[in-house]
Amino acid sequence: MATIAQLAGASLIATLLLAVVRQHSPSFAVPLSLAVAVAVFLFILPDLVEVVRLVQGYALRGGIADSLLATVMRVLGIAYLTEIAAGVCRDAGEAALAQRVELGGKVLILLLAVPVLNAVLTLVLRLVP
Amino acid sequence: MTFDIDLVFKVAAIGIVVAFIDIVLTKARRDEFAQVITLVGIAAVFLVVAQFLSHFFQAVRSIFNL
Numbered sequence: 001m002a003t004i005a006q007l008a009g010a011s012l013i014a015t016l017l018l019a020v021v022r023q024h025s026p027s028f029a030v031p032l033s034l035a036v037a038v039a040v041f042l043f044i045l046p047d048l049v050e051v052v053r054l055v056q057g058y059a060l061r062g063g064i065a066d067s068l069l070a071t072v073m074r075v076l077g078i079a080y081l082t083e084i085a086a087g088v089c090r091d092a093g094e095a096a097l098a099q100r101v102e103l104g105g106k107v108l109i110l111l112l113a114v115p116v117l118n119a120v121l122t123l124v125l126r127l128v129p
Numbered sequence: 130m131t132f133d134i135d136l137v138f139k140v141a142a143i144g145i146v147v148a149f150i151d152i153v154l155t156k157a158r159r160d161e162f163a164q165v166i167t168l169v170g171i172a173a174v175f176l177v178v179a180q181f182l183s184h185f186f187q188a189v190r191s192i193f194n195l
Contacts, residue, residue, distance in 0.1 A: 010132045017141040025151070027171055028144030031178045035140050038178075038185040039133040045188055052192055070194055077193025081186075 007043060011036070030092045037084055071116060075109050136181055140174050147171075 014036040022029040052073070059069045082105030089098035147170035154163035189195065 006132050010134050010137070013134065014137050017137065021141055021144040021148075024148035025144045025167070025170075027167070028140065028147070028174060031171075031174045032137065032140045032144065035136050035178050035181060038181050039137060041185055042188065043132045045192075049192060073193045074195055077189055077195045080193070081189055 003044075003047070007040065010043075011040070030088070033091050034088050037088060041084070068116065071112055074112055078105055078108050078112070081105070133181075136177065139177060143170055143174050 014032075018029060018032055018036075021032055056069065082101055086098040086101045086105075089095075089101060147167055150166050151163045154160070154166065
């Protein structure tokens with residue numbers, strides 16, 4: 001509970017500061033919003049680690065292969081980084097750049113998913129003669 | 130881990146102070162100094178934010194095995 005209160009309070013303060021900074025020196029608004037995004041991530045980092053460990057524990061109990069789980073984690077990381085980068089770009093008014101970043105993230109995720117897709121396809125082909 | 134509001138305050142403070150100095154110098158007809166001050170302020174903020182960003186990238190890398 002204290003965590004979400006801290007998060008909400010800090011975000012509100014940052015929003016107020018951003019409103020002032022954007023009006024008086026707009027070039028400082030982008031680094032400021034980037035700093036807030038990174039600070040929020042670093043703040044929830046311990047909890048995120050906890051969640052990831054939980055998922056890994058369930059996967060281990062369910063007998064899911066390590067390589068599959070590693071792929072899922074990589075996809076999650078790419079998605080997270082892409083979202084943050086695209087969000088900052090969009091905040092700075094560079095919607096086109098944000099779209100490029102998102103496209104790059106999609107391509108990389110697809111590339112990572114190719115081995116898994118191949119495995120599924122092989123399985124289906126073996127089942128359907 | 131506590132929220133790193135210090136950095137946010139630091140960046141915002143640099144931004145507001147630079148804006149103030151910029152206004153004063155512009156009113157005193159020292160536009161060239163005003164531009165230099167703005168540039169230096171942006172460079173300082175970028176340095177701070179870039180270091181913070183490298184922390185963030187290392188954290189994401191270690192968590193998601195990128």
